[in-house]
Amino acid sequence: MAFRSKPKHSGGLKDPMLHMAPVSAASSNGLFNYPSNAGSHTSTTAPTGPGYAPSKRRLPLRKVENASITGWLEAMKDSSPPRTRCHPQVDVYDKSEFEAIDMEYKAWAANHPSAVENFEKLIEAASGKRIFVFLDYDGTLSPIVENPECAFMPDEMRTVVKEIATLFPTAIITGRSREKVYEFVQLPELYYAGSHGMDIMGPAEGCNGCKAQGIRALNEEGNEVVLFQPASEFTTIMNEIFKLLEEKASKVSGAKVEHNKFCVSVHFRRVKEEDWLPLAEQVQHVLRSYPNLCLTQGRKVLEVRPLIMWNKGKALDFLLKTLGFGSRSDVFPIYIGDDQTDEDAFKTVVRRKHGLAILVSNVVKETNATSSLQDPNEVLEFLQLLVKWKRRHLNRLCKYLE
Ligand SMILES: [Mg+2]
Numbered sequence: 001m002a003f004r005s006k007p008k009h010s011g012g013l014k015d016p017m018l019h020m021a022p023v024s025a026a027s028s029n030g031l032f033n034y035p036s037n038a039g040s041h042t043s044t045t046a047p048t049g050p051g052y053a054p055s056k057r058r059l060p061l062r063k064v065e066n067a068s069i070t071g072w073l074e075a076m077k078d079s080s081p082p083r084t085r086c087h088p089q090v091d092v093y094d095k096s097e098f099e100a101i102d103m104e105y106k107a108w109a110a111n112h113p114s115a116v117e118n119f120e121k122l123i124e125a126a127s128g129k130r131i132f133v134f135l136d137y138d139g140t141l142s143p144i145v146e147n148p149e150c151a152f153m154p155d156e157m158r159t160v161v162k163e164i165a166t167l168f169p170t171a172i173i174t175g176r177s178r179e180k181v182y183e184f185v186q187l188p189e190l191y192y193a194g195s196h197g198m199d200i201m202g203p204a205e206g207c208n209g210c211k212a213q214g215i216r217a218l219n220e221e222g223n224e225v226v227l228f229q230p231a232s233e234f235t236t237i238m239n240e241i242f243k244l245l246e247e248k249a250s251k252v253s254g255a256k257v258e259h260n261k262f263c264v265s266v267h268f269r270r271v272k273e274e275d276w277l278p279l280a281e282q283v284q285h286v287l288r289s290y291p292n293l294c295l296t297q298g299r300k301v302l303e304v305r306p307l308i309m310w311n312k313g314k315a316l317d318f319l320l321k322t323l324g325f326g327s328r329s330d331v332f333p334i335y336i337g338d339d340q341t342d343e344d345a346f347k348t349v350v351r352r353k354h355g356l357a358i359l360v361s362n363v364v365k366e367t368n369a370t371s372s373l374q375d376p377n378e379v380l381e382f383l384q385l386l387v388k389w390k391r392r393h394l395n396r397l398c399k400y401l402e
Pocket of ligand 1: 138
């Protein structure tokens with residue numbers, strides 16, 4: 001389907017951010033062309049936006065036929081640790097067990113220093129560089145809750161994220177659908193990368209002076225936005241898989257299937273542990289007919305995604321390139337996330353040599369992140385410190401120029 005730039009407004013669309021025609025990355029615009037194979041179910045596609053040459057290298061994702069269900073479940077359990085390390089009185093641990101876990105955490109935290117406690121030291125490296133802020137949503141800006149529909153962001157967090165966006169180019173990179181996360185966040189000044197970065201949209205010109213390159217459209221207020229959907233040709237397949245998985249999940253008590261546009265999530269959070277294996281087997285059974293899709297796991301969730309060369313790290317790189325900072329060495333990205341899918345973004349930040357990769361966790365985790373925050377409350381505290389630091393810096397600059 002050809003993309004119409006700057007479409008006329010049409011009411012009735014559900015997207016709270018946009019009233020626009022359906023978008024295909026394979027547009028005739030030429031900026032983001034890439035080969036189409038979504039219907040063929042045969043091979044892996046790779047987008048070719050600015051700076052993105054096609055690659056034959058496989059994504060490091062688990063393909064359905066190559067991974068055992070037991071492995072998935074073990075990995076899922078590993079990525080779903082108890083969240084109550086700090087409250088042994090209400091946890092399953094006895095006191096000695098808690099103390100052992102606490103000691104292990106302290107040893108881990110020594111290698112992943114708190115981004116709040118060590119703020120001044122960590123931010124020192126950003127001096128003279130352009131900071132970009134990338135934030136995961138669930139478990140980072142909002143607490144993890146039983147019902148994913150109720151993962152609301154506290155007002156205090158919204159206020160500080162808004163302030164951050166006035167000072168630095170800021171993006172939310174999430175596994176949720178872009179529309180869903182926008183409903184939660186409600187800040188049009190941000191860039192939104194939904195479906196693990198496969199559905200990117202944001203202001204063409206940010207309030208912090210950054211101008212984005214790329215395919216443009218108008219939002220419902222008539223403002224220009226840029227957008228990029230490297231997996232747009234999988235739309236029909238993802239709709240199909242959602243229906244099939246929803247039917248299977250309806251037979252398992254507590255299971256919930258969420259359609260995140262280019263990612264379908266099967267939530268195990270409310271499923272009894274003895275039902276995990278049968279449910280995972282059902283997911284595997286459905287996916288056998290879709291070799292161009294793959295399965296990844298997060299915190300009590302299995303996710304079905306297009307098997308393309310794309311992830312949160314690629315989305316971070318893409319956003320920097322779109323904003324004209326892709327190859328510059330004076331860039332300092334800060335990425336904050338809590339889940340397995342954030343590891344690709346941590347790797348990207350570490351690879352760039354300048355930046356902060358911050359894992360949100362109050363338990364020991366294997367991670368590529370270099371520092372940590374315990375929970376969304378500490379994320380709030382870190383963002384508030386960042387706002388104060390930048391304002392202090394700007395005030396000093398103003399006084400110097402007077
Ligand atoms: Mg998360």
